[in-house]
Structure formats: C-alpha cells, structure tokens
Amino acid sequence: MTDLVPGGFLRFPRFPSIWDDEDDWGMMANVPTGVTISEDEKHIYVEVAVPGVDPKDVEVTFDKGVLWIKGEGKVEEEDKKKKFYRKATSSFSYRVAVPGEIDADAEPQAQSKHGMMKVTFIKAPKSMPKKITVKS
Numbered sequence: 001m002t003d004l005v006p007g008g009f010l011r012f013p014r015f016p017s018i019w020d021d022e023d024d025w026g027m028m029a030n031v032p033t034g035v036t037i038s039e040d041e042k043h044i045y046v047e048v049a050v051p052g053v054d055p056k057d058v059e060v061t062f063d064k065g066v067l068w069i070k071g072e073g074k075v076e077e078e079d080k081k082k083k084f085y086r087k088a089t090s091s092f093s094y095r096v097a098v099p100g101e102i103d104a105d106a107e108p109q110a111q112s113k114h115g116m117m118k119v120t121f122i123k124a125p126k127s128m129p130k131k132i133t134v135k136s
Contacts, residue, residue, distance in 0.1 A: 035094055041129055044102065044121040048094045051115035058117060060110045062098070069094045069117060101127035 036047040048069050050058055058071035070093040077086045098121060102108075106122040 035096055037096065037099065039100065042123055044098060044100055044123060046096055046098065046119045048117050049115060050092065050112065050117045055112035058112065060119060062108055065098055067096045067098050067119060
C-alpha cells in the first residue's frame with residue numbers, strides 16, 4: 001500500500017490506529033495465537049499458543065486421534081503501598097484431529113518453551129514414504 005504522506009512525516013508519539021502497519025502495534029504483533037500443524041517424513045507436530053501459562057497448568061490428552069490441550073493462566077498481584085490489587089485468569093482449550101497414521105507404540109512428546117506448547121507424534125512405519133528403485 002502506498003502512503004500519500006510519508007511514514008515519518010508529522011509522526012508524534014501516539015496510540016496506534018487501525019491504519020498503521022502491524023509493526024507499530026509493538027508487543028501485540030508478536031503474541032502467538034492459534035494452532036499450527038506440520039509434518040516431515042517421520043513426525044507430525046502440533047503447536048499451540050499458551051502465552052503466560054505455566055506448563056504445570058496445562059493438560060495434554062490424546063485419545064482416538066484427537067489431541068486436547070487445555071489450561072488456565074492465573075495472575076494475582078498486590079501492593080499495599082499503592083492500594084493496588086489485581087486478579088486475572090485466562091483459559092484456553094484446543095481440540096485438534098491429528099492427521100495421518102500415528103505409531104501407537106511410540107509415546108507422543110510434549111514440551112513448552114516461550115509460550116508455545118509443541119506436541120510431537122511419530123508416524124506409523126507403514127505411513128512413511130518409501131523409496132522405490134527403478135530397474136532398467
């Protein structure tokens with residue numbers, strides 16, 4: 001999109017508007033949301049955003065091809081010098097049908113890092129790509 005007025009022209013510190021570029025929103029643009037599913041030759045990966053939630057407050061269940069990740073984040077702050085008290089909760093629940101054939105004997109691995117929960121499944125050997133040799 002071409003601006004009629006250059007970006008630096010008459011720019012004063014202010015709150016971003018809906019017409020600004022995404023980068024002007026600061027931290028909000030970097031908060032991950034939603035679900036990402038990807039795969040390679042041997043694994044299927046499911047990544048979900050769990051920003052600000054302690055991994056011990058996240059429950060991960062896999063049953064009949066459906067992955068369920070749910071949890072709740074809690075914040076409680078108090079400062080008696082300022083007469084300040086804040087209590088907030090946020091909850092999330094993701095239910096995802098995992099595509100492909102999963103190896104039933106292999107345990108899925110779940111790890112949380114920087115506000116992202118990543119669950120790794122190993123594909124069943126019969127669903128992995130096979131190389132075919134060409135005979136001449």
